[in-house]
Amino acid sequence: MKKLYLKTLSDLPPSLSPTEEVNFLTSVMRSILQVTALVALELHISEIPEDELDVSRFLRRMEQPSDGTPIEVIEFLLPLLRSYIDRNLCLGWYKENSFSKSLAKQLNEWVQFRNDTTAHGILSQKEASIWAPKSKALIHSSLNVLSGLIPSYESKTNELTSYDINISLPLVFKNKPVVIRKVKCQRSIWTLNGQMLSLEDAQRFTTELTDSSIFSKPYIESTDQYVASSDISIEIDNSRHSFIHNIPHRQTYTFEGRRRELSKLTDWLNDEDSRACLVFGDGGFGKTTVVLEFLNNLLEDKVVIDKPSPLVISFFTAKMTRWTDEGLLHLKGVSDAMDECIRELIKAFTPVLTKDWYESQGDRLIQKAFNFLKEEGLSRDDVLFIFDNTETLATSTNEVEDLGDFLQAVTKKLGRMIVTSRRREFINATPIPIKGLNELECVSLLQRLAKENHADPLLKAGEARLRRISQSLMYKPLLIHTLVKHISRTKSSIDEAIDSIFKKSNNELLEFLYEDAWARMTALQQNVYMLLVIAESPLDHFSVSEACKIMQIPLTEFHTTFDETYFGSLTNHGEKFSIELEELSSRFFNKKIKDLPEDDKHILESKAQGLDTLVGNFHKIEEEYELDRVAEAFRNSYAKAARTAVRKENYPEAKEYYDIAISEDPMNSALKDRFAWFLYHKIGNNKAKLRAEELWRDSIELNENNCDAIVNLAQCRYRNDDLEEGDNLLIKAGALSRSQSFCLLNKAKARYYYWSRNKGIEKVEERLEEAMFLLDNASKTLRNRDKYYAKTLHEINFFKVKLKKIKLKL
Known part of the structure; x- marks a missing residue:
């Protein structure tokens, strides 16, 4: 150039x-x-x-x-x-x-x-x-x-x-x-x-720009459909985690909103107790778009995860066709299409499948895959499936039930899953509804509801007219439903219906909708809502589930009735959730309680007292759970302020807050480790690095089992060409929680960089021989269950290639 x-x-x-x-x-x-x-x-x-x-x-x-x-x-x-x-x-x-x-x-x-x-x-x-x-x-x-x-x-x-x-x-x-x-x-x-x-x-x-550019998120080169992700920061201990995946790119450049849905997906991913998550909503509402946005955010380290994610993420689009060496094959029924998703998972390990994988079907194929994963050292918590558009796999009642059985068997034996569908599948899953509407979706919804409810004036209206109606109704599904129902019941014109709606008070409008929903509910379902309103407990996953137990109805039945109404909003946290009722809906329920016979009212009040006692004891136990390591490091307000300043890249302010936090909590080993990491990697000058080393030594002295501080200090010593102390520190880390392959790999990397910094010194090439020997041992000791398995494997292969090239030049 x-x-x-x-x-x-x-x-x-x-x-x-x-x-x-x-x-x-x-x-x-x-x-x-x-x-x-x-x-x-x-x-x-x-x-x-x-x-x-x-x-x-x-x-x-x-x-x-x-x-x-x-x-x-x-x-x-x-x-x-x-x-x-x-x-x-x-x-x-x-x-x-x-x-x-x-x-x-x-x-x-x-x-x-x-x-x-x-x-x-x-x-x-x-x-x-x-x-x-x-x-x-x-x-x-x-x-x-x-x-x-x-x-x-x-x-x-x-x-x-x-x-x-x-x-x-x-x-x-x-x-x-x-x-x-x-x-x-x-x-x-x-x-x-x-x-x-x-x-x-x-x-x-x-x-x-290509994926390999320094601005792009780097992907590990692979000839397979699956690739190894870049390592992802886990805020809880600042460690790194990587996994194998075949996640497609986003579907749109103009993704907006959906913060609530993305937050729910994050909460579900962090909730190990929940095996499945159902993202459902009508066609065109963006179910797949939301899921792909979440997964790509995960790849880009924009999702805060509490613990390492699964080792394998397998994305499968439920299409009824598949291209084979014999041309386009039309899959017949649920079993053929779903069997294919199991084979796609195995291709993460074996790109070319043997004949026996195609001979097995249904439960036999699931068991075969289970045995294969077990031999690879993987459990059902190490695999995450994404099944997209499952509504295309089944239409009749029997097919839908067969699909539900299949999905349940997969979650039981092979891995966790995220399912997108236009319907509520027959699977025990955390539900995440997709309800948001843009102008085009509003037009589609108006047309569909008008057809279902025989609202003829809306059926005759053109698209431009429907767009103006959507805008006048502020793109709110609640008002769109109200308009369609009003026209259907009163047979009035569109203008008359809009005028009538906006002339009504909120009380009249919402009571009209609630009465309609109330009439569709069974007596037991109605009792659950009245019980929750009488009780003084917060409306969350525990209080609602206990109320359902008391009234002897399934929790899923409550979810179904709640999703079909506008009683309030539900915030999902995986298997946990919280509910906020609209003020007017609470008034509506109280009105229904007053209309009850006195005996029925007393029975509900007695049950409400018992519910309050149960919920109170549950939350008391939850508060006694041990705090994690992040909370341990950032337990005072100045430490929290320092972490916030680092996220905003205001490093001078972060350093000031860290100094105050250390003076307030001088015996906090985890806090000193985090402060040292910040000084070494974010400030980076010689003075900051010297102080970081002192802090790491203080951290280890306060807690000799602080593995993160030990590994960080080892890396620090390696960069000062102190191979002996670095090796000794990694031996300690290996005795705690770091795998042998991790320690051997880092010893090898230290020797490579030692050679790189000291070229020309007598006998420095011996370090390269040591590095290759350590890499070979790292390969032999690497296990699928090791922490950072995918990242460690990639780095071992990367440095082996690098050392071989250097050896040819020397």
């Missing part, structure tokens, strides 16, 4: 005025700095140990870079790049050797000039005459000093490389360097918007 920049300079016409020359040379300088900063980030991510320094904030800033940002990136990363890649990288960036003035200082002066003139002021002819030759000289100096960060470009293949590492970003367009204007992500698809560095025609372009 250096030649491309030199050719761009040589092609400048001599007729340019100083002002025109400065303006274009500013773009050239901008391109050089952007390219070198991005290559520095590529090299850091590829070659520097993970979590050595946190570069995520620089990646975000490079999405729309200012001219000063690349200089900060190079300044931040250059010491590490010199340690691990090339000791002579970018000689002249600092004031060193024969350089009288550092390039960094010259570039900062250039940024100051640009900010004072073309960016926020006026570029006079006098200043342009000074900075035109000065800018050209600065560009030549930058090309010489930063040459190690300017990638090689092969025009025939359009490939960019630096230190034998492929640069995936499109830094050249039509054989011209580029200036990056913006990098953005729209629903998991990353795109780069840039301009070609050309004086004649600075053509703008937008290109989609």
Whole structure:
């Protein structure tokens, strides 16, 4: 690429005025700095140990870079790049050797000039005459000093490389360097918007970035349908977790809202007691879209999970056709289609299935898969199925029941599951209804309800008319249902019905709907609602389930009646939920209670007292549960404030809060471990790293079983070339909760990076031999049940390939 920049300079016409020359040379300088900063980030991510320094904030800033940002990136990363890649990288960036003035200082002066003139002021002819030759000289100096960060470009293949590492970003367009204007992500698809560095025609372009780019979420290369995810932060102990999955990308770029539904899915995932989750709603309401948004958020580390997720996530779309070597095969019945989803799971381990997998069907296939997973060291808690569009698999009553039996058998033996369907499937599952409406969905709902209720005026109305009706009703399902029912019962026109609805008070409107729902309920179902209103307990999963027991009706029956009414809102937390009744619905229930005979009223009041006693005892026991490690670390208000400040990337404020939190709780081992991690990885300067090491030692002294602090201190010592203490610390970690394969892998990585930092020292190559020996042992001791199994396996293979390449060069 250096030649491309030199050719761009040589092609400048001599007729340019100083002002025109400065303006274009500013773009050239901008391109050089952007390219070198991005290559520095590529090299850091590829070659520097993970979590050595946190570069995520620089990646975000490079999405729309200012001219000063690349200089900060190079300044931040250059010491590490010199340690691990090339000791002579970018000689002249600092004031060193024969350089009288550092390039960094010259570039900062250039940024100051640009900010004072073309960016926020006026570029006079006098200043342009000074900075035109000065800018050209600065560009030549930058090309010489930063040459190690300017990638090689092969025009025939359009490939960019630096230190034998492929640069995936499109830094050249039509054989011209580029200036990056913006990098953005729209629903998991990353795109780069840039301009070609050309004086004649600075053509703008937008290109989609590959999954391997530093801005994209990196996926492990795989020839299979399944891939290993990037490791996901688990906030409870800041550890990393990875899994194998075949999750599709999002279905839409414009996902909006659905926070409540996404929160319910998160709560369900964290609730180990719930085996299944049913996401249901009418067609077109976005059931699959919501589930894919949740799963992609999980991949992107945007979902807070309490414990490691399943090791395998298998997504299956319930289609009644399948492509085979014999062409398009139409699956017949529930069993054929559902058997295929079991085979898709096994393909995560064995991409090419043997004949016997196709000979087994139904329960035999489930048992065969169960035995296979058991041999692989996996339990039913290690697998998560996603079954999409199950309503397509069954239509008759018998088929629906067969489907329910199949889903129940899968949850019992093979794994947890998320099911999307247009109906309530016959399965014991946590329900998550999808009810939200946009304008088009409102039109569809109006048309469907009008047909079902014989509301002729709405059936004759055009789409434009229905859109206006939806807007006047504020897109609320409640008012849409009311309108349709009013027209159906009164046979009035649309305008008359709307006028009648809005002339009614809220009491009259809601009582009209409640009476209609009340009439559809059985006496026992009505008694549950009246019992809950009389009782003083909060309406949650326990009080409702106990009320159902008292009245001798299934809890699922309560859910069915509640979902079909507008009595209130239900917030789902997996198998747990809480209910908030509308104030007017409470008044309606109280009115019904008053209308009861006195004897029936006394019986309900007595049962309500018993319900209050049960619920009170239950919540008292819940409050005595032991707090987890996150709560242990962040148990005082200053520690919580520090964690919030870190999330907002306000690091000075976070450090201040951490200091106060430590003084308030000096014996808290977990808090000191978290503070040390913050200092080492978020602040990252030498002073912060020294203090982090002290804090980790204090943390271990306070609690010798704090495995996280031990592992973190080991990594710290390794980065100071202290292999002996690092190894001893990992031996302690292995005696606690870390697997042998994890410890061996990290010992191997430490030796590789030791060699990388100390190339040229006598006998340093012996460390590479030690690393390969440790990696081989890590492979032999790796078990499917090990924590971080997928990530450990990937890293072992990654470093083996890396070491083999180095061995061939030596």
